[in-house]
Amino acid sequence: MARRVNLLGAAVFVLALVLWELLVRTSVLDFTYLPAPTAVGEGLGELLANGELLGALGHTLFAALSGWALAGLVGVAAGSVLGLVRPVWTYSMASLEALRALPIVAFVPVAVLLFGFSVQTEIMVAFYAALWPIMLNTISGMRTEPRMLESGAVLRLSKAAVLWKIRLPGATAMIVVGLRLGLSVSLVLTLVAEMVGNPAGLGFLLVEKGQALQPGQMFAAVFVIGVTGIVLNGLVMGAARLAFRGQMASSGEAA
Amino acid sequence: GGAGGAASDDGDPRTLRIAHNSNAAALPVQVAMAEGIFDKHDLNVEFTKVENIGTLPGTLGRSFDIALSVPTTVISAAQQGIPVTQVSGATLDVEDNPTGFVIGSKKAGVTDITKLAGKTLGVLTETGTTHVATKAWLKQEGVDPASVNIVQVDGPSQADQLAAGRVDAVETVMPFATGVLNNNPDAVNLGDPYLKLADELAAILWISRQDWAARNADVIADFRTALDEAAEFIATNDERARAVLKEYTGLPDAAIKEAVLPTYTSEVRPKDLEVWLDAMREADGFTGDVDLNALVAAQD
Amino acid sequence: MTPTISCDDLAVTLPGASGPVHILRGVTLAVEKAEFVSILGTSGSGKTTLLRVLGGLLPASGGTVRCDDTAISGPPEGVVTVFQDYAHSLLPWRTVRRNVALGIEARLPKSERDERVDEALTMVGLLDRAEEYPWRLSGGMQQRVQIARALATRPRVLLMDEPFGALDAMTKASLQDQLQQVQELTGTTIVFVTHDVEEAVYLSDRLVVLNGSPADIGLSLEIPLPRPRHQITTKERPDYLELRHRVYEALGHTVGEPARG
Amino acid sequence: MTPTISCDDLAVTLPGASGPVHILRGVTLAVEKAEFVSILGTSGSGKTTLLRVLGGLLPASGGTVRCDDTAISGPPEGVVTVFQDYAHSLLPWRTVRRNVALGIEARLPKSERDERVDEALTMVGLLDRAEEYPWRLSGGMQQRVQIARALATRPRVLLMDEPFGALDAMTKASLQDQLQQVQELTGTTIVFVTHDVEEAVYLSDRLVVLNGSPADIGLSLEIPLPRPRHQITTKERPDYLELRHRVYEALGHTVGEPARG
Amino acid sequence: MKREKERGGTPVRGLLPLILLLGLWELTGDPASPYFPPPSTWVDGLRPLVDGDKLLPAIGQTALTFLLGLSIATVVGAVVGTLVGASRPIDRALSPSLEFLRALPAASLVPVAALVLGYTTQMKLVVVVLPATWPILLTCRTARRTLSPVLLDTPRTLGLSRWHRTTKILTPALTPAVLLGVRVAAPLALIITLLVEIVTRVDGLGAVLGAAQASFLSAQVYGLLTIAGVLGFLVNWVVTRAETAVSRRMRGTT
Numbered sequence A: 001m002a003r004r005v006n007l008l009g010a011a012v013f014v015l016a017l018v019l020w021e022l023l024v025r026t027s028v029l030d031f032t033y034l035p036a037p038t039a040v041g042e043g044l045g046e047l048l049a050n051g052e053l054l055g056a057l058g059h060t061l062f063a064a065l066s067g068w069a070l071a072g073l074v075g076v077a078a079g080s081v082l083g084l085v086r087p088v089w090t091y092s093m094a095s096l097e098a099l100r101a102l103p104i105v106a107f108v109p110v111a112v113l114l115f116g117f118s119v120q121t122e123i124m125v126a127f128y129a130a131l132w133p134i135m136l137n138t139i140s141g142m143r144t145e146p147r148m149l150e151s152g153a154v155l156r157l158s159k160a161a162v163l164w165k166i167r168l169p170g171a172t173a174m175i176v177v178g179l180r181l182g183l184s185v186s187l188v189l190t191l192v193a194e195m196v197g198n199p200a201g202l203g204f205l206l207v208e209k210g211q212a213l214q215p216g217q218m219f220a221a222v223f224v225i226g227v228t229g230i231v232l233n234g235l236v237m238g239a240a241r242l243a244f245r246g247q248m249a250s251s252g253e254a255a
Numbered sequence B: 001g002g003a004g005g006a007a008s009d010d011g012d013p014r015t016l017r018i019a020h021n022s023n024a025a026a027l028p029v030q031v032a033m034a035e036g037i038f039d040k041h042d043l044n045v046e047f048t049k050v051e052n053i054g055t056l057p058g059t060l061g062r063s064f065d066i067a068l069s070v071p072t073t074v075i076s077a078a079q080q081g082i083p084v085t086q087v088s089g090a091t092l093d094v095e096d097n098p099t100g101f102v103i104g105s106k107k108a109g110v111t112d113i114t115k116l117a118g119k120t121l122g123v124l125t126e127t128g129t130t131h132v133a134t135k136a137w138l139k140q141e142g143v144d145p146a147s148v149n150i151v152q153v154d155g156p157s158q159a160d161q162l163a164a165g166r167v168d169a170v171e172t173v174m175p176f177a178t179g180v181l182n183n184n185p186d187a188v189n190l191g192d193p194y195l196k197l198a199d200e201l202a203a204i205l206w207i208s209r210q211d212w213a214a215r216n217a218d219v220i221a222d223f224r225t226a227l228d229e230a231a232e233f234i235a236t237n238d239e240r241a242r243a244v245l246k247e248y249t250g251l252p253d254a255a256i257k258e259a260v261l262p263t264y265t266s267e268v269r270p271k272d273l274e275v276w277l278d279a280m281r282e283a284d285g286f287t288g289d290v291d292l293n294a295l296v297a298a299q300d
Numbered sequence C, D: 001m002t003p004t005i006s007c008d009d010l011a012v013t014l015p016g017a018s019g020p021v022h023i024l025r026g027v028t029l030a031v032e033k034a035e036f037v038s039i040l041g042t043s044g045s046g047k048t049t050l051l052r053v054l055g056g057l058l059p060a061s062g063g064t065v066r067c068d069d070t071a072i073s074g075p076p077e078g079v080v081t082v083f084q085d086y087a088h089s090l091l092p093w094r095t096v097r098r099n100v101a102l103g104i105e106a107r108l109p110k111s112e113r114d115e116r117v118d119e120a121l122t123m124v125g126l127l128d129r130a131e132e133y134p135w136r137l138s139g140g141m142q143q144r145v146q147i148a149r150a151l152a153t154r155p156r157v158l159l160m161d162e163p164f165g166a167l168d169a170m171t172k173a174s175l176q177d178q179l180q181q182v183q184e185l186t187g188t189t190i191v192f193v194t195h196d197v198e199e200a201v202y203l204s205d206r207l208v209v210l211n212g213s214p215a216d217i218g219l220s221l222e223i224p225l226p227r228p229r230h231q232i233t234t235k236e237r238p239d240y241l242e243l244r245h246r247v248y249e250a251l252g253h254t255v256g257e258p259a260r261g
Numbered sequence E: 001m002k003r004e005k006e007r008g009g010t011p012v013r014g015l016l017p018l019i020l021l022l023g024l025w026e027l028t029g030d031p032a033s034p035y036f037p038p039p040s041t042w043v044d045g046l047r048p049l050v051d052g053d054k055l056l057p058a059i060g061q062t063a064l065t066f067l068l069g070l071s072i073a074t075v076v077g078a079v080v081g082t083l084v085g086a087s088r089p090i091d092r093a094l095s096p097s098l099e100f101l102r103a104l105p106a107a108s109l110v111p112v113a114a115l116v117l118g119y120t121t122q123m124k125l126v127v128v129v130l131p132a133t134w135p136i137l138l139t140c141r142t143a144r145r146t147l148s149p150v151l152l153d154t155p156r157t158l159g160l161s162r163w164h165r166t167t168k169i170l171t172p173a174l175t176p177a178v179l180l181g182v183r184v185a186a187p188l189a190l191i192i193t194l195l196v197e198i199v200t201r202v203d204g205l206g207a208v209l210g211a212a213q214a215s216f217l218s219a220q221v222y223g224l225l226t227i228a229g230v231l232g233f234l235v236n237w238v239v240t241r242a243e244t245a246v247s248r249r250m251r252g253t254t
């Protein structure tokens, strides 16, 4: 059932593309910078043919997913501690809120200084960006239904068991939302880091093709980024449904 | 922290890590690479394309040895204590081969530079050379630069933005200028702002860290010789040169064919930096005091 | 014989909309090992509150609460509460089977655990729904899952808050008898909150009524009916009828007592 | 007289762990105006499901559901359901008073609304807790708040799902009589799910038993006891005892029937 | 024992670690460092902007875009999130397209938005609203899905109008989720606001920041970042206060 293809969603998506094509064909939208989907398709063909696309995609995915995975680990762990240990929360939350409010884009040059033009820079940026949604959602998810906690207490579950069997599963739906948000944020900021920092991956491909006056190829890169977003999100949801069947079913996310 | 501290060396001084963008100004380096000119001079070049060259001064020593830059960046960076220096010239603007453009839209009534007052001007980088030069030009013409509304517009989208009337004029360079002028009947070329500062002016150059330059004078000399030889090659092998240009810029064939190549030079011209410093003070309110001599360490 | 679970001069005060509300005051109760004590009282009298205090879920505002002579500060080992609020007490992401296993899965090897879970689910008649999620079950079924979860742990003390409230008469009767059997076999101590007077008299060794505001124990009544008890024969005994009558009276119940034809 | 609310050949299928489960099949029931119909059945037989369909909260998978001869596609005007799961049906951010006002505040001017709320709260004995939040109330109190909320709307049809399940015998008896009074005064049609056979016989004009899987109506029994009924005198009538006996029998209840001393 | 204490607004004490860190930087930092100047130099870095009367208008512009963008994102996110959470067909129809839009980098949207709307505040808003909507939409969607069916049946059976169902049940029940979403979205909205300003140099802190960065004025850059951070922190503080107030009223729910 989970494998069912979302035909309706695909149809809406294709419809939007067709509408765009029509607008360009009828010259309602007439810009050299904004090509029609068919021109983007051609660009995509060119990028695939010269082999630039897959390498760039691989690089970006590696950076974004590494940062995201790191943020997932740190975010869930830190979020659990912050959500459960009151003193830690009291004495650090405001600092984290302040750090969180700092605009990460402006730090890309600083990250470049610290880590050079390297994939580490991108991973750091992706990590920093994805950390907050995951952490906040975990903290919020830790507010468990009191009766369930009492059930755990009554059944004499250990502290670890309460965390592992009641609190975390109870927070799973929220954490998955945090992970989904973190994923797209880390992807977007990896791209930003590639556009203004490390010249590699899809982000740089985008800038490069823009500078090379190849809007078809440039928007092909944009398109690939968008589709990557869809696919990654689908994979996360699919994995979550597999790994957390009960949690997903009870929060209405069963396919 | 302290990336302002000692430069990290990769050991071999004859291996040059070079960074530049898709600018035609860097063509000699690419030709020298492609035609074995660097090899001939026992230089081994590792090239990285970086489109946003504004970040490069800070990465010298760490990631790169030599990078493409512009005078305003070099002067600002030096003023802030980043020890950069010019190692070679790159291009020269001369009367019959301009590289800077201010292009107005007839529709918006911008047919000469004085009409810019109160209009919106799309610029490539607000702090870049073109814009500093344009501001100085505006001042020369008695227009208050502050009366011009500035927005940054990416080179590739300048043509559309001007045609759509989102900006009233753009300030641009090659190859974008071609697109802006060609597809828009309303576009008027108002002139090259660089040439309003001097009859002949360098607006692009190659830089390195000062300590690296001091240690590797011989390498720099060879680098410049290689560039000169490459420039010669370009002048005599137009077709091959354009093939190389296409290779590293990825520009479409039409743009490559139409491209007017800039005038190349490896000369380090301290007086040009002086012109730029004056312009920055005059038009940009720059108040720093920069030792220009330190910026031209490689002068012969 | 020392009491398994007891409270002495217990007082509980909880916050209310207009200041603190005194819920319980001066409640003294000692439940002995293997005893079956029922708690009755009008709605809102404090039965749930008392049970929560005995189960170590709510700290007393005054007085002492002990389990086996040690003061309670949290649910003691082997003391399991079955909540009135069954809808919230099951974990929605676990199947019925895994909900029931919750209390034993860390302690027992898989085979024994499965055996216990099956046994408990059979007892409450839900073995065929073991793989279902609790939110797909009816109210009475959820209530029974919670009971199975408690039984699977083989508790020493079972604190049950209206455990059969959402069950039909037949299912209820069957569970009553199962509970008696369990107690007989294992010597479990049971404190049982109910609104059903017949049920209380039928099951209990002793029966207490909470009343007043703040509430304390108004009536404490031994039920010396012989065991084993039987749904028909016990309920036909004159002493059963007599006891039932006394409880109705204590509850101030002049109208609702079933007719004694 | 046309039936107020009715279903014909009703079928309901819901998703389960291992494919769709057929809950109800071929249920035909017509409740007439001002009639009091009780629904009985074992736990999980489908009583709540049937009530949800009649209340327009759950679409039927087959058959038709009508209210006053128009097919139902959502809760019809004047048809109010009292849920079994009272804990979830109260709004935790509203006080008791504002919870009770929920159904009428948009329709009535403030003074009349306050009057109705006070009246409803008095009926269920919770006027003094009006400013409290529901999560500070006991289970039985929450259940009564929900009843008050339904009564405050003065519904034409009242669908009640084990409304007195968490109440002690005395409070229950009092509410039973209040409900009868309301019905007598306003001619409300009432469908009443309960596990309490005595309650069902005492209150109803007719009584149906759901059984089987998928469930349908196994027994439909007229209760021709004269009205007004009275807790003592009615329950002493031989025909009452006879009817009660028949229901117990229909439920397959050979053990739990209270002794007829 | 019951110990689940209620969370108040973020206590200011929590700033302690950050203050310590900045103090350490101040003590060990080199005031002449071109990249990592110590905090004491930041104020001096801002002086030219203050003297030139550029700082306050820039803050105003950025705050306007940020707050307006966040507000629009909140409304759009809450409404679409609720719809998508309530209806599976709508969810399935929209989610791929939304997922696509969500992954697009703001910087590549700017030229397109500018073509349509010009270099205006509206253009900034469009680019800011798109990514900021997401956290609110997603949390709201999940919250809507996990609402108890009985809670949703209650207003239906009481005959509440669609409007009242929305205002009296859905809005209060989903408010905590919306606020959580806003807390996640706020820094995103601020980042994108600054990014658009850096890229286009349309008035605001980002324009000043971009110029400072291009001129290697690191002390000023850190000063401006601090201001932006304070802006984000203030908004976050307000939202946290609201969250506390709401959760105090809703203590009965999870």
Ligand SMILES: Nc1ncnc2c1ncn2[C@@H]1O[C@H](COP(=O)(O)OP(=O)(O)OP(=O)(O)O)[C@@H](O)[C@H]1O
Binding pocket: C014, C015, C016, C021, C023, C041, C042, C043, C044, C045, C046, C047, C048, C049, C050, C084, D135, D136, D137, D138, D139, D140, D141, D166, D167, D168
């Ligand atoms: N969390 C709470 N905070 C404040 N007061 C509470 C709380 N829980 C219960 N109360 C109050 O304590 C009193 C006793 O409640 P309790 O739940 O113990 O009653 P009960 O005897 O179990 O009633 P029922 O038979 O209706 O379940 C009631 O007046 C109730 O309002």
Ligand SMILES: Nc1ncnc2c1ncn2[C@@H]1O[C@H](COP(=O)(O)OP(=O)(O)OP(=O)(O)O)[C@@H](O)[C@H]1O
Binding pocket: C135, C136, C137, C138, C139, C140, C141, C166, C167, C168, D014, D015, D016, D021, D023, D041, D042, D043, D044, D045, D046, D047, D048, D049, D050, D084
């Ligand atoms: N949301 C649901 N999804 C799937 N199946 C359900 C759902 N709700 C109830 N069921 C199933 O429908 C059947 C009837 O449930 P229902 O709640 O109608 O029973 P009931 O007669 O009200 O029982 P009780 O007396 O215990 O409340 C049960 O087998 C139950 O598992």
Ligand SMILES: [Mg+2]
Binding pocket: C047, C048, C049, C084, C161, D138, D139, D140
């Ligand atoms: Mg209770």
Ligand SMILES: [Mg+2]
Binding pocket: C138, C139, C140, D047, D048, D049, D084, D161
């Ligand atoms: Mg039911």
